[in-house]
Amino acid sequence: MKKVYAKEELCLNCRLCEVYCKTAHSQSKDIIKANKFESPEPVSRVTVCGDKMLSAAVNCRHCDSPKCVEACITGAMQKDKKTGIVWVDEDKCIGCMTCLAVCPFGCIKTGKFAVKCDLCRTEDEPACVKNCPNRALVYADLGGGE
Amino acid sequence: MSINYIPRRFTVVRDKELCINCGCCVRQCSNECHYFADDGKTALVNSNACVACHRCVDMCPTGALRIEKYVCDYRENANWTPQYQQEICRQAATGGVLLSGMGTPKPYPIYWDKILLNASQVTNPSIDPLREPMEIRTILGRKPEKITVEKKGKSTVDMPPQVILETPIMFSAMSFGSISLNAQKSLAMAAKNLGTLFNTGEGGLHPDLRDYTDCAIVQVASGRFGVHKDYLQNSRFIEIKIGQGAKPGIGGHLPGEKVNVEVSNARMIPEGSDAISPAPHHDIYSIEDLRQLIWSLKQATHNEKPVSVKIAAVHNVAAIASGCARAGADIIAIDGFRGGTGAAPTRIRDNVGIPIELALAAADQRLRDEGIRSSISLVAAGSFRCSADIVKAIALGADACYCASAPLIAMGCHMCQTCNTGKCNWGIATQRPELVKRLNPDIMHERVENLINAWNHEIKEIMGGMGINSVDSLRGNRLMLRGIGLTEKELEILGIKHAGE
Numbered sequence: 352m353k354k355v356y357a358k359e360e361l362c363l364n365c366r367l368c369e370v371y372c373k374t375a376h377s378q379s380k381d382i383i384k385a386n387k388f389e390s391p392e393p394v395s396r397v398t399v400c401g402d403k404m405l406s407a408a409v410n411c412r413h414c415d416s417p418k419c420v421e422a423c424i425t426g427a428m429q430k431d432k433k434t435g436i437v438w439v440d441e442d443k444c445i446g447c448m449t450c451l452a453v454c455p456f457g458c459i460k461t462g463k464f465a466v467k468c469d470l471c472r473t474e475d476e477p478a479c480v481k482n483c484p485n486r487a488l489v490y491a492d493l494g495g496g497e
Numbered sequence: 498m499s500i501n502y503i504p505r506r507f508t509v510v511r512d513k514e515l516c517i518n519c520g521c522c523v524r525q526c527s528n529e530c531h532y533f534a535d536d537g538k539t540a541l542v543n544s545n546a547c548v549a550c551h552r553c554v555d556m557c558p559t560g561a562l563r564i565e566k567y568v569c570d571y572r573e574n575a576n577w578t579p580q581y582q583q584e585i586c587r588q589a590a591t592g593g594v595l596l597s598g599m600g601t602p603k604p605y606p607i608y609w610d611k612i613l614l615n616a617s618q619v620t621n622p623s624i625d626p627l628r629e630p631m632e633i634r635t636i637l638g639r640k641p642e643k644i645t646v647e648k649k650g651k652s653t654v655d656m657p658p659q660v661i662l663e664t665p666i667m668f669s670a671m672s673f674g675s676i677s678l679n680a681q682k683s684l685a686m687a688a689k690n691l692g693t694l695f696n697t698g699e700g701g702l703h704p705d706l707r708d709y710t711d712c713a714i715v716q717v718a719s720g721r722f723g724v725h726k727d728y729l730q731n732s733r734f735i736e737i738k739i740g741q742g743a744k745p746g747i748g749g750h751l752p753g754e755k756v757n758v759e760v761s762n763a764r765m766i767p768e769g770s771d772a773i774s775p776a777p778h779h780d781i782y783s784i785e786d787l788r789q790l791i792w793s794l795k796q797a798t799h800n801e802k803p804v805s806v807k808i809a810a811v812h813n814v815a816a817i818a819s820g821c822a823r824a825g826a827d828i829i830a831i832d833g834f835r836g837g838t839g840a841a842p843t844r845i846r847d848n849v850g851i852p853i854e855l856a857l858a859a860a861d862q863r864l865r866d867e868g869i870r871s872s873i874s875l876v877a878a879g880s881f882r883c884s885a886d887i888v889k890a891i892a893l894g895a896d897a898c899y900c901a902s903a904p905l906i907a908m909g910c911h912m913c914q915t916c917n918t919g920k921c922n923w924g925i926a927t928q929r930p931e932l933v934k935r936l937n938p939d940i941m942h943e944r945v946e947n948l949i950n951a952w953n954h955e956i957k958e959i960m961g962g963m964g965i966n967s968v969d970s971l972r973g974n975r976l977m978l979r980g981i982g983l984t985e986k987e988l989e990i991l992g993i994k995h996a997g998e
Contacts, residue, residue: 366524370517370521383517485937
């Protein structure tokens, strides 16, 4: 499946991926409203880890056998059989955060529910990839497992 | 704290309504103008170190930043302008030679802007380059005086080595050291895809660029950095750098802090040592000495590589060019005084040399008068801002043009003229790894290619308008040029008529 891959040698630590992810997952989809005024505050699904010397945007690997899906006690966390995308059904999620505890990559964020990357399911390309100024994020099917 | 004496140059204005405190500016500014308040969230700005490189402006996702000129009036004085007063204060503080990057910003006449091009009307047809073939292929190298053929029509002339370019535009010398490897790699990739050449400067050839040796001009300069047999072999032609337009008569100095492991390997000098290129070549004190070096380089490469001599445009440039041609140079590159540099003494950059337009016209005319023009190729350098400048240069007699500043601007350079500080926020004129990685060759080679392809289209359009379908028919065709607002003497040197004549 197509996933987002981070190229740490090109990552600028500018963290614009976080800004655009937050905007893409906001109510208003407006960069200023989303980042300044919206309540509850939208959560960025991607996190840039590191410093100016070495950094990379860390986001969900959409594992082949996801630990978060196995651990979910309500069945809210699920892996789409067709697309392979791991996503949270917010109607079922009770916010117990068991998924957060088991994710080996630290890719689940806390909000009212468990919050995680959905690869911008309704768009052609995830917002983080589209807006990376240095092509440090690549959306591609490179094969291989998790 | 001592008094600064010099007001700051720019003010960074942050629009609080638009700023989302994402901190992108804080993490991008290598001059550390932007910073966080104690809460770790609110972005603040101190403009004192701002050089107007626009990195923060261009990266800001909401357009919340703007750079303004900081206006602080001095009592008016046409002689003691604020600039001179500030430069005196800077020297009073440091005791040093003033250094600057890029070309001179002084308002010397730009003759390109005073030359107009011709177009066909009625008596000869113009050509539509989209529908008819238009040749801009350029061939550099010494041409034989005459062609002799055997009975079957096969040439019996021993043809000197030629260099075929798909465009009359080449990338001028910028060494690895003065610019980053990513910047040089972008140019190399673009040169390969465009069918033209990039120039190693005198920084040697980095192993990462070995795939691009067939589009490399390797430079042999006074410091002889990185010169060895394989370096000379792995090239399309060899260039002996005698002078540079931005700093004629001056050598080069790459400070030790820029000489990291990679640069030291490419230049074959110890890590951290200053790379000093002497002002003269210590083995060239005459045309005869130059002849020896040209001969040696040709011998070292089995006469397979043309040898170019790059000289700065100075007062006797025509005579010097003639001497270089007679010393055996196959190509002569003349660099005008508006040409760029990584670092030059400000006084030299702003006061020494002559414009490329006059130097080119004078050299071309002299070589023609002496009947040796066809024995060499002339390359013009020194600030070509658009395709029209290139067309005018070719019509004045250039075979090809060297461009560097324009491709750098395509890669993000904003002409902030602080290349010498090594803090280039665009990853061009720096060796700091966190800044170098900002320049992704995969993106930048595309941008440079786009620029040159756009210029190629424009050159073809302009030539088509003149009714010329080959760049060879444009070369030295000064009838296609007319001066506007120039004196008799200027017209005489340029060898062109005044508009209306």
